[in-house]
Amino acid sequence: MIRTRGLSYRYAEGSEPLRFPDVDLRQGGTLLLRGRSGTGKSTWLALMAGLRSPAGGDLFVASTQLGTQRGAEIDAWRARCVGFLPQKLHLSSALTVADNLALVYFAAGQPRDDAAIARALAQVGVAELAGRRPHQLSGGQAQRVALARAVLLQPQILLADEPTASLDDEAAADALALLQASAAACDASLVIATHDQRVVQALAAVPGLQQLDLNA
Template sequence: MRLRRGKRRTTEDNRPEEPAGTPGLAVELRGVRRQYGRGAGAVHALAGVDLALPRGTFTAVMGPSGSGKSTFLQCAAGLDRPSAGSVRLGGTEITGMSENSLTELRRSRLGFVFQAFNLLPSLTVEQNVLLPMRLAGRRQDRRRAAAMLAQVGLADKARRRPGELSGGQQQRVAVARALVTSPDVVFADEPTGALDTGTAAEVLGLLRNAVDTLGATVVMVTHDPVAAAWADRVLFLADGAFADSLERGSAERIAARMATLTARTAHPGTMAGAVA
């Protein structure tokens, strides 16, 4: 049956269907604002963020304390709802999704790597890697899990439990878990914050390799210029908006840009901007 011309399509939960996102983009934010509280005491954590990230790219997000990094990640990943604006992941508009639909999307199409690893101690390494498939109601593909563990150098640790592994090994398991469903986007929140320098480099190398060889899209929030230097592009947040960006920057250049941004934040001027 053909739709009548002029009749607007609706989604399963009877919301008007949004226009399609821009092809080839993994993450799209348009006019995203996040306000906590009301009136004079309101906090504008995000003050109108515009962002377009192509598929198969590695993006780092940095900014001074209180700049909105955590809020950005939560809104972009569907963990928090913006007060205004639009968020699309893999071309899918998520802003008005129901909680059930958002949960399903996160389980099946997004990957997460956290500073604290967030592995379940009672499960084996293999079971932890398979968890996103299990939660999404998909067949638990042990061959896929084995391939991901081999990719992160832990092929011989599948039957171990997290408590038997080092911190770096646990974070490798978390990376394998994030990649096992071939997600549209992997969101990494300070993934090297609990690791020493050498181990951090190994984990960042895995994320870099996932982008370069698996076609993954990685969005990483970090305070570390050395970690950010692994990314294709560094975006700098200040006062809830993107104020600057740097392509393929060295750790030294990134640190210098951060120092400048921090100084400007201490003496605020007009800093809001858009990054596309």
């Protein structure tokens, strides 16, 4: 679940804060975060993931109030509770696909589970890529690997930042369906940040869909 009240963020000390509308997203619900480039979509997602600290307001994500944790504490919480699919996938070129996923266990302070890594890769259709390195993957394969990493620990929240950017219609539809299926498999609340009208139209029929428009 996600609950915000009076949430704001300041890019630099003394600057005018960016203020966000209040949100109440139930566990397992879907939120469409809309807005043009520069309206704060990525910043809002970073706040939800504990990658940035709010300037003001209350922020509860996965039953945890954010804004006071630091360092290893917030890293471990993020690894356990939040799956994040950023625009830049941040796969380590020095590691195999399986080892990239194993970093999640290190961040969460848990022992590596190779069987779970194999299951996560199989769930997104790339089980055969476990031994490859990121430079050996296509763009679509890399995105699937990053999604497997995001859902490896069965997170309560799944965040996706412009997941269909630069994809053709067929690939965009596949990516969106895979995101929804992955979130449903672990009953995660799904947040998709986008300005892609194909995503807006595809999600329109989702029961209980919530929308947060940062253009307003």
